[in-house]
Amino acid sequence: MAMVEISPSSSSHAIKASSFHSSKLSYVPSRISHQRRLNVRPPPRTRHAKVFCSVTSKEVQAPVAVPTEDPKKKSECYGVFCLTYDLKAEEETSSWKKLINVSVSGAAGMISNHLLFKLAAGEVFGPDQPIALKLLGSERSREALEGVAMELEDSLYPLLREVSIGIDPYDVFRDAEWALLIGAKPRGPGMERAALLDINGQIFAEQGKALNAVASRNVKVIVVGNPCNTNALICLKNAPNIPAKNFHALTRLDENRAKCQLALKAGVFYDKVSNVTIWGNHSTTQVPDFLNAKINGLPVKEVIKDTKWLEEEFTEKVQKRGGALIKKWGRSSAASTAVSIVDAIKSLVTPTPEGDWFSTESNGDGDYELVKDVIFDDYLWSRIKTTEAELLAEKKCVAHLTGEGIAVCDLPGDTMLPGEM
Amino acid sequence: MAMVEISPSSSSHAIKASSFHSSKLSYVPSRISHQRRLNVRPPPRTRHAKVFCSVTSKEVQAPVAVPTEDPKKKSECYGVFCLTYDLKAEEETSSWKKLINVSVSGAAGMISNHLLFKLAAGEVFGPDQPIALKLLGSERSREALEGVAMELEDSLYPLLREVSIGIDPYDVFRDAEWALLIGAKPRGPGMERAALLDINGQIFAEQGKALNAVASRNVKVIVVGNPCNTNALICLKNAPNIPAKNFHALTRLDENRAKCQLALKAGVFYDKVSNVTIWGNHSTTQVPDFLNAKINGLPVKEVIKDTKWLEEEFTEKVQKRGGALIKKWGRSSAASTAVSIVDAIKSLVTPTPEGDWFSTESNGDGDYELVKDVIFDDYLWSRIKTTEAELLAEKKCVAHLTGEGIAVCDLPGDTMLPGEM
Structure with a gap:
């Protein structure tokens, strides 16, 4: 995959942030850091070292949990999920995998309200993968977090073995194998894009530091909160001990x-479309790539002859979808966003179908390979250069958060996607 | 299962509505109507007789759909789901079952917003069951329905082969094999319960007539909209050609x-609790049955010795859950309600684990058997009599909607569950 290197370095923790990047991969690491990653091994850790219970002993007939000294400062297991259990002792779970820890920020929000139930149902990691959900909220959303945990209790998901809630990322991200960073401040009325970058950047800088300190050494991080590309850059720059490609x-x-x-334009069902890439920033400069995309295995341009539509209308249709949806439904697209997060994770943990890509190929262990046979033409290249310039400008604008000096914000016009204000 | 017969009849269309009923089974039919049901065969029907497209021919390069004469009056397939396809021609779908038609009312609401994506993901009917979703909304929610359909498009669910939207139940329920009736008018400020029964009863009377006229002859109907028990009675009374037990x-x-x-009280994980029944009305007179319930295969009373808690606090905890959740989260429990609908359907289409029940047993084809070895004691029996009395009073209050004469509303105090106002 073509890659423009911004800050090549042989330092072990430095990464090359590609100035453009394909779907789901905001920042891809250099080969050096990739190889280095292979030598990093997570330290041995004790699971369930601290399980304590939000249920009072008065409530529970058989006391099963050990309270810690200061519950207020710690994330708390919730309700029924505070009960001890022994996965191995249970006959029906003998074929289950080892428990996986998934931390989710913005857990009281609408996207999470869809996503958490999909995770708990086994839709993401499969029907043999027991799961621990660690929910990160804010002081303000604390009660709402409890509401979410109550609904998870009432859902009786067999795979959902632990739920804990908290407001401190240093606590909630502990031992996380996946960190799904959904929470971000929405853009207020009259707020400049630079101000949004700064306010959210600070959140993601802190979360990066927290991941670096307490998460699994091979934690996979998916940044959803916007502006997601630059937030992801900030996050990884603040987590030097975690492989950047994660x-x-x-x-x-x-x-x-x-x-x-x-699919709509070609008059085919959507399962006939493959090899679609989104290059660049998640903004109006983004580049949905129809040059490399295929329909029924054929290049899109051989199937859709209407080049004007491809070059002028297609991108606009993709970008305006969120805004159109808000207009129709009155809310932003929480459900389909959650579905796309599920898709993103599944693409990383299951082998990519032969010949297809999701901008990267995966061999199924949460790792991925870069695709080599991507083609470019002048049209695609010029659009990629534009979105690259925007990412570079954003990068300069958050230099104070990435340890790269003094921020200089000279952003192009407002390129926030409709529906993400 | 003990059953109090209110209106025993040998008329072919009459059913015996049990005055109390267990979880998920509001009204169980007599043996007569059950046996009769077996002789009813659905008439041959042509699938996809009318598929037309909300995409203009200008948009679609290859025209694939046939518009009908008056799209406004008919439900419309939506967007990409208007495209023709041939399940059998597709290699990857060779192991798929025949397409199943699922109609959902209240499709623009929050419960549906969770449920529809679970249905489309295969969480309910399995990964080899292609599905057609027929969404029923109101004139007012028409645009929101389109928003839901757009999000379903963007989710690219391989199993989701058709989505249509409409506001006429005679159209949306056509050939439905499952009808999930979620939509109901919420209770307005100052509205009497009798008024709520009437206003929603009229909706369910109409929907019953529509199901009777156009649905599959063996359609399974799950009524979610409250007051759900009496709504279900009204619906079935208006659908005499559909087996009452459905x-x-x-x-x-x-x-x-x-x-x-x-589980919380006993200090065990929730998967250790089985054989739980909810008797009677979905109201504060409901009877969560701890006498027959089991924990780790043992009667609950042998595990939880605190009889006072069981008799006084347990029921209240169950009933106040919805209200507590609204207080915490600020919204009603859409996600866990959707999960429970999934559970209810799955219990009907998959074999019930040996020894367990969900108030009924199922042999896995959407049909069920009544459990025989239910026990009663004075406490359980007296509480069942109370909820039975309430159901009978509600029944009299909607007599004008069930073809049983003039309604007489003499309802006990307000028994609406907290959180369902």
Whole structure:
């Protein structure tokens, strides 16, 4: 995959942030850091070292949990999920995998309200993968977090073995094998894009530091909160001990929307569209790639002869989808965003179908390979250069958060996607 | 299962509505109507006789759909789901079952917003069951329905082969094999319960007539909209050609909540609790049955010795859950309600685990058997008599909607569950 290197370095923790990047991969690491990653091994850790219970002993007949000294400062297991259990002792779970820890920020929000139930149902990691959900909220959303945990209790998901809630990322991200960073401040009225970059950047800088300190050494991070690409960059720059290639920015919703629009135009069902890439920033400069995309295995341009539509209308249709949806439904697209997060994770943990890509190929262990046979023409290249320039400008604008000096914000016009204000 | 017969009749269309009923089974039919049901065969029908497209021919390069004469009056397939396809021609789908038609009312609401994506993901009917979703909304929610359909498009679910939207139940329920009736008018400020029964009863009377006229002859109906038990009665009374035993009122959320509360009290994980029944009305007179319930295969009373808690606090905890959740989260429990609908359907289409029940047993084809070895004691019996009396009063209050004469509303005090106002 073509890659423009911004800050090549042989330092072990430095990464090359590609100035453009394909769907789901905001920042891809250099080969050096990739190889280095292979030598990093997670330290041995004790699971369930601290399980304590939000249920009072008065409530529970058989006391099963050990309270810690200061519950207020720690994330708390919730309700029924505070009960001890022994996975191995249970006959029906003998074929289950080892428990996986998934931390989710913005857990009280609408996207999470869809996503958490999909995770718990086994839709993402499969029907033999027990799961621990660690929910990160804010002081303000604390009660709402409890509401979410109550609904998870009432759902009786067999795979869902632990739920804990908290407001401190240093606590909630502990031992996380996946960190799904959904929470971000929405853009207020009159707020400049630079101000949004700064306010959210600070959140993601802190979360990066927290991941670096307490998460699994091979934690996979998916940044959903916007501006997701630059947030992902900030996050990874603040987590030097985690392989940079583990950080992803979600553009899968755009990819899915692009597939649907190509299907509609070609008059085929959406499962006939493959090899779709979204290059660049998750903004109006993004580049849904129809040059490399295929329909029924054929290049899109051989199937859709209307080049004007491809070059002028297609991208607009993808980008305006979110805004159109808000107009129709009155809310932003929480459900399909959650679906796209599921898709993104599944693409990383299951082998990519032969010949297809989701901008990267995966051999099924949460790792991925870069695709080599991507083609470019002048049109695609010029659009990629534009979105690259925007990413570079954003990067300079958050230099104070990435340890690269003094921020200089000279951003192009407002390129926030409709529906993401 | 003990059953009090209200209107025994040998008339072919009459059914015996049991005055109390267990989880998910609001009204169970007599043996006569059951046997009769076996002789009813659905008439041959042509699938996809009318597929037309909301995409203009200008948009679609290869025209694939046939518009009908008056799209405004008919439900419309939506967007990409208007495209023709041939399941059998597709290699990857060779192991798929025949397409199943699922109609959902209240499709633009929050419960549906969770449920539809679970249905489309295969969480309910399995990964080899292609599905057609027929979404029923109101004139007012028409645009929101389109928003939901757009999000379903963008989700690229391989199993989701058709989506149509409409506001006429005679159209949306056509050939439905499952009808999930979620939509109901919420209770306005100052509205009497009798008025709520009437206003919603009229909706369900109309929907019953529509199902009777156009649905599959063996359609399974799950009524979620409250007051769900009496709505289910009204619906089935207006659908004499559909087996009465196919109508269910959803009390599975109560059942799930009851399991969770028993697990918490006993200090076990919720998967250890089985054989839980919710008797009677989905109201504050409902009877979560701890006498027959089991924990780790043992009667609950042998595990939880605190009889006072069981008799006084347990039921309240189950009933107040919805209200507590609204207080925490600020919204009603859409996600866990959707999960309970999934559970209810799955219980009907998959074999019930040996020894367990969900108030009924199922042999896995959407049909069920009544459980025989239910026990009663004075406490359980007296509480069942109370909820029975309430159901009978509600029945008299909607006599004008069930073809049983003039309505007489003499309802006990307000028994609406907290959180369902």
